[in-house]
Amino acid sequence: MRERFLVGFDPFVLPFLCGMVFVLAYCLFYLVRILAQLSAEDRKKFFKSLLLPSNALKNIRDMFLDCLIHVKLWKRNPNLGYMHSSIAFGWFMLIVIGHIETFMYVPGKAGLFYYPIFFRYFMEVDNQELKGSLLFFLMDFFLLIVLSGILLAMIKRIWRRFFGMRRTTRLSITDHIGLYSLWAIFPLRWIAEGFTAGVAGGSFMTIPINMLLKNFMSNPENFNIAWWLYSIALGTFMFALPFSRYMHIPAEILLIPMKRAGLKVYHPRKGFALAQIYTCPSCGVCIDACPMSANKQNCKDTTVYLVRQLKRNNARRMNAMSNKCLMCGKCQEVCQIGLQSYDIRMNIRERARYNIQLKHNYLASYNPDIKQAKVLYYAGCMSSLTPVIGRSIKKLLSIAKVDYTQMDEGGGICCGRPLILAGKKAEAQAMIAKNTEIIKASGASILLVSCAICYRVFKNEYKLSGIRVMHYTEYFNELIKKGKLPITKGNVRYAYHDPCDLGRGCGIYDEPREALSFVGGLAHAEKERAMSVCCGGSIGSLTLNHEDRKPIVEASISNMLYSNPDYIVTACPLCQKTFSMYSPVEVLDFAQALCNGLQEKDVN
């Protein structure tokens, strides 16, 4: 192969070149900005983790698997996975092979941005050689792969179900510009390379195109228009990229090492959060996952739109959207890039102003008289509204002959999580300190909690060294396995609902199921474990009112009734109370279900 022109330049490369320089400058500016916004400590942590060889290898692996192959999307739906990886990996390979060609034939031009991209325009074949044909074949092969991906992307706009999605994101104007220019790039490339295939050579994709209209296509006077169009499409895409969802392509490269360094979100749209905002590809997987979007309501309040408003810095919408969220954490679980929507929303809430200074002066004078015991039971506000839970737990504890005492008999102090969820972390600290003082003074070695909401805050926010915080599902499972609870297996089937704070919040999925399998059969819900659907009663949502919650609760109940269970069982008093409002089958608390399995003589 040899160069067709003495000067390796033609004005048609300008749209691409300008676009490329613009994107690189923009990315560099935001890279510096994000790094500057990190606290000195975080920055140090980030660079330290970047230099660690084992981390570097893991980062490269993640970049390959997540950015190019899109493994998570393959797991979600093979069609969706193929569509993304064909475009990402195919395009990547086109760029790589383009560079290899340039290095092989014209090493002097490899430094030019545009040369590998428009290689076929600037070159002509003199004699066919094997390695050249192999590269030609590979170029055409990957072009075919990308084109198949583009075709699927077009199909996806009209037939979402084929890709396992019920709803996708409504695109913004810049997203549309990016999308259509991306769709245009590869067919135009195919045509442009088809024009020059007679001169510069080609393979099974480009030569047939050239053959089609031989006289017209092989006339060098017609080459330029095709290559101009190709370059304009590339340029348009590049200029739209920073303002559209396609910013996720460069941003993910930064986000992967940042996540590996274990940084924390400290501001809704600065530093680490900004990197996450740019990395959101607006795929809309979170729309289907969000329990609020049952009956197609509240779709506009899901995480993908929150990210858009964060980009635009629309404070009013940001606050409204974060206050509405149930904080169940499911969008985070399904998110392809692991966007920490929970932390971002908490940061927005913490910045809201309410013109009130909560005082809780009564905390200082509250000194309950608690008898010394091995196990300290904390019922929490919600459990005290559902006395049957407390009664069942006390019954089980006394049958197992456990030395226990209750911490909040006749009313205690709230665990602090509702305040934290309302963005009042500082005020919650006073309660946390008081409860810690009471728990430590009790001399207990186990803190038993019957509410998933309290359990999460006791686990994450309290510093109770030497005291084991146990959710009652964990504790009773242990008791059963030790043979301390004489229960028999009945022939009823229970469908277990994973409360958000217990499952996704604390990772407890197996213990309650194991314990329930001792008293009856387990019926599967349609979506369970990490994919479980919030009951709809969550105190995480500040603004959803009673009527708005009804469709959410009903959708969640129908999810639980998937395999016709006799009872729905849950391990959170709030879920139990919420489900009970609308459920056609009886909703039991976990402790109640265990009591049902007690042998007759023990019950009396």
Add this chain to the structure above:
Amino acid sequence: MDFGYSLSKSSTMKIENLENSKFKALAKLEPDATKCIGCGCCTASCSAGVFADMSLRQILLSLQRDCQDKYLPMLQNCMLCGKCMLVCPRGINTRHLILSICKIYGIEQ
């Protein structure tokens, strides 16, 4: 009826004379504010009520009657635990109502 003397000062209030622009703003922010039937379930179940004065029913009534100054400081005791939300027979979103009251009326520090 005025006999020209009375045992105590009349507590009659004319609803049409009340200044209710703030309450209207509150009802716009949280429409549930107008739903209350004053049953007092919230007060009876209140976690903070065990330790200190806290009555959402009283606060809401005082807002409707524009005599809230004496009652608003009660809100400082609230733990936002949400029990009142669960017991409310009208399904009022009490947590947001409390936060909205704070936002609109504010409490002097």
